[in-house]
Amino acid sequence: MSNDETPIRFGIIGCAEIARKISRAINLSPNSTLYALASRSIEKAHNFAIQNNLFSDSLKIYGNYSEILDDPFVDAVYMPLPTTFHLHWAILAAEKKKHLLLEKPTALNVEELDKILDACDKNGVQFMDASMWYHHPRTGKMKEMILDSKLFGQVKAIHSSSSYAPGQEFLENNIRVKPDLDALGALGDAGWYCIGAILWAMNQTLPTTVTALPNVARNSAGVILTCSASLYWEKEETVATFYCSFIAHETMDLRVYGSNGTCYLYDFILPFGEDSASFNFTSGAKFVDLHIGWNVKPQVVEVTSQLPQEGYMIQEFASLVKAIKFSRSKPESKWPHTSRITQLVLDAVNKSIDTGFQPVHM
Amino acid sequence: MSNDETPIRFGIIGCAEIARKISRAINLSPNSTLYALASRSIEKAHNFAIQNNLFSDSLKIYGNYSEILDDPFVDAVYMPLPTTFHLHWAILAAEKKKHLLLEKPTALNVEELDKILDACDKNGVQFMDASMWYHHPRTGKMKEMILDSKLFGQVKAIHSSSSYAPGQEFLENNIRVKPDLDALGALGDAGWYCIGAILWAMNQTLPTTVTALPNVARNSAGVILTCSASLYWEKEETVATFYCSFIAHETMDLRVYGSNGTCYLYDFILPFGEDSASFNFTSGAKFVDLHIGWNVKPQVVEVTSQLPQEGYMIQEFASLVKAIKFSRSKPESKWPHTSRITQLVLDAVNKSIDTGFQPVHM
Numbered sequence: 001m002s003n004d005e006t007p008i009r010f011g012i013i014g015c016a017e018i019a020r021k022i023s024r025a026i027n028l029s030p031n032s033t034l035y036a037l038a039s040r041s042i043e044k045a046h047n048f049a050i051q052n053n054l055f056s057d058s059l060k061i062y063g064n065y066s067e068i069l070d071d072p073f074v075d076a077v078y079m080p081l082p083t084t085f086h087l088h089w090a091i092l093a094a095e096k097k098k099h100l101l102l103e104k105p106t107a108l109n110v111e112e113l114d115k116i117l118d119a120c121d122k123n124g125v126q127f128m129d130a131s132m133w134y135h136h137p138r139t140g141k142m143k144e145m146i147l148d149s150k151l152f153g154q155v156k157a158i159h160s161s162s163s164y165a166p167g168q169e170f171l172e173n174n175i176r177v178k179p180d181l182d183a184l185g186a187l188g189d190a191g192w193y194c195i196g197a198i199l200w201a202m203n204q205t206l207p208t209t210v211t212a213l214p215n216v217a218r219n220s221a222g223v224i225l226t227c228s229a230s231l232y233w234e235k236e237e238t239v240a241t242f243y244c245s246f247i248a249h250e251t252m253d254l255r256v257y258g259s260n261g262t263c264y265l266y267d268f269i270l271p272f273g274e275d276s277a278s279f280n281f282t283s284g285a286k287f288v289d290l291h292i293g294w295n296v297k298p299q300v301v302e303v304t305s306q307l308p309q310e311g312y313m314i315q316e317f318a319s320l321v322k323a324i325k326f327s328r329s330k331p332e333s334k335w336p337h338t339s340r341i342t343q344l345v346l347d348a349v350n351k352s353i354d355t356g357f358q359p360v361h362m
Numbered sequence: 363m364s365n366d367e368t369p370i371r372f373g374i375i376g377c378a379e380i381a382r383k384i385s386r387a388i389n390l391s392p393n394s395t396l397y398a399l400a401s402r403s404i405e406k407a408h409n410f411a412i413q414n415n416l417f418s419d420s421l422k423i424y425g426n427y428s429e430i431l432d433d434p435f436v437d438a439v440y441m442p443l444p445t446t447f448h449l450h451w452a453i454l455a456a457e458k459k460k461h462l463l464l465e466k467p468t469a470l471n472v473e474e475l476d477k478i479l480d481a482c483d484k485n486g487v488q489f490m491d492a493s494m495w496y497h498h499p500r501t502g503k504m505k506e507m508i509l510d511s512k513l514f515g516q517v518k519a520i521h522s523s524s525s526y527a528p529g530q531e532f533l534e535n536n537i538r539v540k541p542d543l544d545a546l547g548a549l550g551d552a553g554w555y556c557i558g559a560i561l562w563a564m565n566q567t568l569p570t571t572v573t574a575l576p577n578v579a580r581n582s583a584g585v586i587l588t589c590s591a592s593l594y595w596e597k598e599e600t601v602a603t604f605y606c607s608f609i610a611h612e613t614m615d616l617r618v619y620g621s622n623g624t625c626y627l628y629d630f631i632l633p634f635g636e637d638s639a640s641f642n643f644t645s646g647a648k649f650v651d652l653h654i655g656w657n658v659k660p661q662v663v664e665v666t667s668q669l670p671q672e673g674y675m676i677q678e679f680a681s682l683v684k685a686i687k688f689s690r691s692k693p694e695s696k697w698p699h700t701s702r703i704t705q706l707v708l709d710a711v712n713k714s715i716d717t718g719f720q721p722v723h724m
Contacts, residue, residue, distance in 0.1 A: 021652050156610040159521050165621060214571065214594045215601035228601045230592065232576045239577035239590045241603040248518040248619050250647035257610050259527060266660065273655045285612035290383050292670060293635045298628065308654060
């Protein structure tokens, strides 16, 4: 097999629910293959493989995380572990020269993330967090239209939300709200997307200040179930707000307000369906005479896709890994940078909450 | 003519651009008639009547505001004067027993508004501000669905915007940005709607705190061109944010996030078209298996209308006036209350801006 045809061999570390979706994506993506699977017990890994039709003679099954990292045929790992365990296992993966696709939130704070990124850097491995929506072709099309100064102009304001309401049992017992497992709660799980979307709209520029809003709700263990924040870019005079929650109806909004246009969608994290996705774009809207209506209505921009968005993510990640493995390319710095500034803003929201909603200067 | 068939006779005080739209609505509404018109000069009033096909032998034309108030046949006045002049002329109108439909923002601050409301109260006249969107049947239908606890649940968060970009000449010279005419700038002209929409979603309950966000832009005279704020209801743990601007593309968003559903629209202040209007509603949305899509998409709820929304407003106002005039009813307190709490929050936003974005307790 030539290098071009050699698929990147993925190992999955941790058989979380989300790993079902990613294992499917690894098999759908043309340049990757699911090579190995590790759980804390061999039975759990085995059952996961069977339940998801992944089992084959060539699939390696490991009953702990260390062995999969020692397997020399594993090129890259996808790691959907609880956030608390990222620091240890992500660094170990990098040290074992495994390229790293890490679930979000990437770490409990940026100090931890920096240690992970440092390990990736030292070991020459690609880092990417598993925020899938960046990789959907719809996202690229939106960016193209937002960057069109005639169509859209400058970004003036942004609003985003990420919420779902999984119910009372989840709010007390799910991994995502356990202080020893995912201490960032809804801010880490849902707010991560809002912060990422806002920074995406601002071309990955850090805001001047980050200020949490007072609507913080916590569970009995003190983990955040709901919060909001505003971000402000002084030079651009741009403001962004977001709302994230485990106790509100399913939403995933991104609305970008420009000087000449408006771009928005309600399924930015996960499109309503897999085959095609759309967003709304309005440009040059004015009142008609007598203010009895608008001259234009929002345009629905449809974007078709050959793969689900997580398939595009795997394809992009595997292609970067291939370039490193076969063409001695350097890891792409855009992805660790994107994760890092997202984590920085997330930390600032937390700090603002802890200091009674004071603005945190970045 | 029986009382039921007697139309309410409107006088318009001030030939602003918006008066064109309202004069049309007065003639469209079945229970009202345009009886008189006043401007600062008789020529201006005359030309306005001719240009808008209002001129007839029965239309009274006045070259000043006092005379129209002295006309005993005028039942009610619509007053689209610059905000600075509301205090004087609105009180005078009430004292002359004219029912008062007052353009928004109602006053420069709540102290002024209270004097106006007090005059209306003492003289037994109906007060209403001219926010048209409350009167569209779409607004009633949205409220009905939001109040359905199964469909929507509790309101958890709200986001609203009101923006348009009329250009550089406007930003320095228009009445709406003149400190001696409309000192509240974009907060008064555009933010009024956002605040009103947020309070509408919260059943006219005042928030616990109001905090302006730092993205304040002003023109050379110091009048606000852009601002944002967050509102917080402590008991309900609900947060609302809004963005208003004269330097961003035309938007008028209202998005209400509930525990079981989501309700939203992008033309809440002025529907895209006159014949029908719609909003989006989603309830019970969940991810489908493997998180590859949603189980439901937003439902588009269409609401047809017989009148433009300003026609419904005039009809509602005239019907209240009729009840007072012919059936000795008392003025409806809902409308002055709605205006007053909107003005209270608007004042709080201003105060928060003036105190360096500190929260203002209500």
